[in-house]
Amino acid sequence: MMRALYSLLTYAAQPWVRRKLARRAKVEPLYGEWVEQRFGHYDDAVHFAPGPAAAAGGAPVVWLHAVSLGETRAAVALLARLRESLPGMRLVLTHGTATGREAGKALLQPGDVQVWQPWDTPSAVGRFLAHFRPDVGLLMETEVWPNLVAGCAQRGVPLCLVNARLSDKTYQQSRRLRWLAGPAYRGLHAVWAQSEADAQRLRALGAPVQAVLGNFKFDATPDATLLARGRAWRAGAGRPVLMFASSREGEEQMLLDVLKQKWTLAPVDIARAAPESIANGAQTGLRMPFQLLVVPRHPQRFAEVAQLFVDAGYSVSRRSQWGEAPETADVWVGDSLGEMALYFGLAHIALLGGSFAPLGGQNLIEAAACGVPVFMGPHLFNFTEASTLAADAGAALRCENIDHAVAEAAATAGDTARLQGMQDAALGLGAAHRGAALKTATEVAAVVRRGAITAPAGC
Incomplete structure (x- = not known):
C-alpha cells in the first residue's frame, strides 16, 4: 500500500523531472540527450540482445549502477575484477548524472551498453529490466530505490548493494521513512558493506548484510x-x-x-x-x-x-x-x-x-x-x-x-x-587497505552462477 502511494508520487513527478533536465541541459548539454531512457524507452540506437542466462552456461549480463562521478571512478577496480571472474560478461552501465555518464564511457568494452538510470516508477523499471534482462544488478554505495528493488525481486533478478555505505544522517532519515525504506532495504538480495559501522546501520534497516569487505576505492590506481x-x-x-x-x-x-x-x-x-x-x-x-x-x-x-x-x-x-x-x-x-x-x-x-x-x-x-x-x-x-x-x-x-x-x-x-x-x-x-574489489567480485560471481531468485511474498 505504501509503495503504491510512493509510485503515484513518482508518476506525478515526471513532468517536474523533464523540466529539471531541460534546465540543467542549458549548462550541461548531456542532460538533454536520450531523455526517454530515463523513462524506460530505448530507441534503435540501443540494441541489446542478451545471451542465455549464466546459469545455463552463457555469458552473463551484469547491470552496474554508478549514479555519479565518484561511484563511476570507484567502479573501475570492481569491473576489472568482475571481467576476470566472469569471462565474456556483458555490461549494462547506468548513471544519474552527466559527469558519471561522461566518465563511464571509458569503462565500456565491445558488447556493453550505457544508458540513464530509469526513473523509479514501476513501468520505467519494468521496461528497463525487460529490455536488458540482467543476470545480476549491482548498486554502488547508496542507491536504493523502492520500485527498482521490487521490480528486480518480481523478475528474479538478484539486486545487490556493493561497497555499501550509510551515514548516520541518512540512517536517521531512513528510519523516519521506514514504511518505505524498510521494504526497500529488506528486498535487496545481498549487501557488502565498507565498514562495520555501515553494516550495523544497514542491518538495523533490515538489509541482508553478508559481510564487511572494505572500500574498493582503495583498489583504484591513478592514471x-x-x-x-x-x-x-x-x-x-x-x-x-x-x-x-x-x-x-x-x-x-x-x-x-x-x-x-x-x-x-x-x-x-x-x-x-x-x-x-x-x-x-x-x-x-x-x-x-x-x-x-x-x-x-x-x-x-x-x-x-x-x-x-x-x-x-x-x-x-x-x-x-x-x-x-x-x-x-x-x-x-x-x-x-x-x-x-x-x-x-x-x-x-x-x-x-x-x-x-x-x-x-x-x-x-x-x-x-x-x-x-x-x-x-x-x-x-x-x-x-x-x-x-x-x-x-x-x-x-x-x-x-x-x-x-x-x-x-x-x-x-x-x-x-x-x-x-x-x-x-x-x-x-x-x-x-586494498583487496575489497577482488572480494566483492568473487561474491558477485557466486551470485551470478547461482542464477535467478524467487520473488519474496509481497513484491
Missing part, C-alpha cells in the same frame, strides 16, 4: 600518465601547490576570506621562513606562500568559480587554457573532467571540499593514492570511515574550520620533514 605530467608541472611551479579538491558552493568564498586576512597576492620563497611565521603571514608581512589550485566538484560551476577569484582581484588561469604547462597566475582553476590524477600530481597538499560547509565531505582516497596529504574540515559524515583511517594513519588532519586548515596546510608546506612524512603516510594508506 600513471596524468600523475607523471602533474608531478612534472609541480616540479616547475617554484613553490608549493595547495589544491582545493572538489570544492563546493560557498567554500571558495570561505577560502577567499581567509586568504585576504592572511596574505597579499604575490608569492614568496618560504624555504627560509619558519612555519609559525607562514601560518600567520598577515602579522609578519609575508605574502601568500603557495600556488593555489582550485578544482570545483561540479563542472557547471567552473566559470563561476574562476570569476569569483577574478572579482576578488586575483589573476586566474584555467586548465582549459593551458598548453605544455600551466600559465602563471595567482590561482589555477581545474576546469576539466577525468584529470583528477593530474591535479593531485600537481599538488603538494590539499584541502578537502565539502568538509568545510555542512555537506558531508568528499572521497579523499584518490588524494592518498597520489601521495597528497589532506586537510579536512569538520563535516565528514558521508566519508566517516575513510577520513578516520586517513587521520589515524597520519595522511590527513581534521581541522576546526577552513582558517585552521589553511594555516596547517601552509605550515606543512614550509616544513619539509612534516610534508614528506604525511606524503609517505598517504601512499601507505592505500597499500594497507
Whole structure:
C-alpha cells in the first residue's frame, strides 16, 4: 500500500523531472540527450540482445549502477575484477548524472551498453529490466530505490548493494521513512558493506548484510600518465601547490576570506621562513606562500568559480587554457573532467571540499593514492570511515574550520620533514587497505552462477 502511494508520487513527478533536465541541459548539454531512457524507452540506437542466462552456461549480463562521478571512478577496480571472474560478461552501465555518464564511457568494452538510470516508477523499471534482462544488478554505495528493488525481486533478478555505505544522517532519515525504506532495504538480495559501522546501520534497516569487505576505492590506481605530467608541472611551479579538491558552493568564498586576512597576492620563497611565521603571514608581512589550485566538484560551476577569484582581484588561469604547462597566475582553476590524477600530481597538499560547509565531505582516497596529504574540515559524515583511517594513519588532519586548515596546510608546506612524512603516510594508506574489489567480485560471481531468485511474498 505504501509503495503504491510512493509510485503515484513518482508518476506525478515526471513532468517536474523533464523540466529539471531541460534546465540543467542549458549548462550541461548531456542532460538533454536520450531523455526517454530515463523513462524506460530505448530507441534503435540501443540494441541489446542478451545471451542465455549464466546459469545455463552463457555469458552473463551484469547491470552496474554508478549514479555519479565518484561511484563511476570507484567502479573501475570492481569491473576489472568482475571481467576476470566472469569471462565474456556483458555490461549494462547506468548513471544519474552527466559527469558519471561522461566518465563511464571509458569503462565500456565491445558488447556493453550505457544508458540513464530509469526513473523509479514501476513501468520505467519494468521496461528497463525487460529490455536488458540482467543476470545480476549491482548498486554502488547508496542507491536504493523502492520500485527498482521490487521490480528486480518480481523478475528474479538478484539486486545487490556493493561497497555499501550509510551515514548516520541518512540512517536517521531512513528510519523516519521506514514504511518505505524498510521494504526497500529488506528486498535487496545481498549487501557488502565498507565498514562495520555501515553494516550495523544497514542491518538495523533490515538489509541482508553478508559481510564487511572494505572500500574498493582503495583498489583504484591513478592514471600513471596524468600523475607523471602533474608531478612534472609541480616540479616547475617554484613553490608549493595547495589544491582545493572538489570544492563546493560557498567554500571558495570561505577560502577567499581567509586568504585576504592572511596574505597579499604575490608569492614568496618560504624555504627560509619558519612555519609559525607562514601560518600567520598577515602579522609578519609575508605574502601568500603557495600556488593555489582550485578544482570545483561540479563542472557547471567552473566559470563561476574562476570569476569569483577574478572579482576578488586575483589573476586566474584555467586548465582549459593551458598548453605544455600551466600559465602563471595567482590561482589555477581545474576546469576539466577525468584529470583528477593530474591535479593531485600537481599538488603538494590539499584541502578537502565539502568538509568545510555542512555537506558531508568528499572521497579523499584518490588524494592518498597520489601521495597528497589532506586537510579536512569538520563535516565528514558521508566519508566517516575513510577520513578516520586517513587521520589515524597520519595522511590527513581534521581541522576546526577552513582558517585552521589553511594555516596547517601552509605550515606543512614550509616544513619539509612534516610534508614528506604525511606524503609517505598517504601512499601507505592505500597499500594497507586494498583487496575489497577482488572480494566483492568473487561474491558477485557466486551470485551470478547461482542464477535467478524467487520473488519474496509481497513484491
